[in-house]
Amino acid sequence: MLIVGEKINTSRKRIADAVEKRDASFIGKVAQSQARAGAHYIDVNAGTFLEKEADCLCWLVETVQSAVDLPLCLDSPSPDALIAAIKHHNGEPMINSISLEKYRFSSLLPVVTRHPCCVVALCMAETSMPATVEERVQVGSDLIQKLTGQGIPIEKIYVDPLVQPVSVDIRMGNAILEAIRNIMNDFPGVNTICGLSNVSFGLPSRRLINRNFLALCMAYGLSAAILDPCDAELMSTLLSVEMLLGRDEYCENFIEAYQNGRLTKA
């Protein structure tokens, strides 16, 4: 399971303050704690800075990469911010995200084909959000075909099925899970990725819902997740589910996490 650490996002107040003050030591510590907790990529998102987003994102890229030896997930709906940030990145970043929305697709396509990178393909149609399994799979397939058609290797593509809240439509949980399964079956080698928290919007006990949702997504084939790796309960769920799904030979990672005190007690 590939883990993208989600904490460096300026929608969180302490991160926004640190970016505002250009507090490299604080940002560096948040990056390091996620790296220690098992993140493979560190997500950076400065969306709340609006007009200053691109500048802030570039600063975050340099700051985080000087603190940890990991690639970053450059996270913005703005192609301009992503294009600026990619130039500051060492190694292969993950670009989060491209979608079928016209401007987003046409301006990012040349970037993701030119730079070696992984690319998150968000299941957002040109003019609407997908609701059903079929719509999600359709948009996902379109994106995979368009990206591989431009020479992007399929294993560099991470399809995001677009997580929507079950509070608004009780069928959403199944729609996402089935979409993950279908996309993974239809396109061998492709990856699927998602964030967890949208699913629990409008409900109490959100972390509990998010954890169980992660377990279900993994059972349906999800291969990457954007999450808080410092959340011990969430990571305990992840490690035990990996093991139960037969992806942890000799239960090595699970036992090691226990011995290092990283598993929750119950």
Added chain:
Amino acid sequence: MSDIKALNEAVIKGDIQTAVSLTQNAVDAGKKAQEILDQGLIAAMDKVGEKFASGEMFVPQMLRSAKAMQECMKLIKPQFQEGDLTSKGKVVIGTVKGDLHDIGKNLVAMMMEGAGFTITDLGVDVSADTFVQKAQEIEPDILAMSALLSTTMPGMRETIETLQKAGIKDKVMVMIGGAPVTANFASEIKADAYAPDAGSAVIEAKKVLGIT
């Protein structure tokens, strides 16, 4: 307990069957449609909005209450003569240009309708020009804009500037909301109100219009 009080409680609970049969009873007993609407339905939805804004109630419960109200409305609507139904005010609502997210916007529209406002929903990806054109055409009391992406928030500023250019900024109250939107941003772009959620949207709308 009076039928109206029981109806009020059934709507808050989201008990659709009970709410519908109590509404039918009230209609059969000759209760005025306006009274059923105001005291039975709208008062209940106001309570739902408050409980939602304070974290006592959650989205699925709010949806259920709104559904109960909508079913009851079907029974009392025929009782109203054309133009008889008093509205709290007219609201034009939409998600700004470049943004396809509609969940939050739909929740706000639903709660505003439940509170007795007349809603014109322009949908998603609405340009500044469309907002202003509809504002000129409908002359709403409130123009409500939603954005879920930080990249589309500037569309709110653009709409307000276009309202100013059209000379109608003072004739309509502009309310904004959506996950990345803040009260600071609202005052920065000279919006009249900011609502962090669907329950607060009703409370803020009434506040700026001076409705108690």
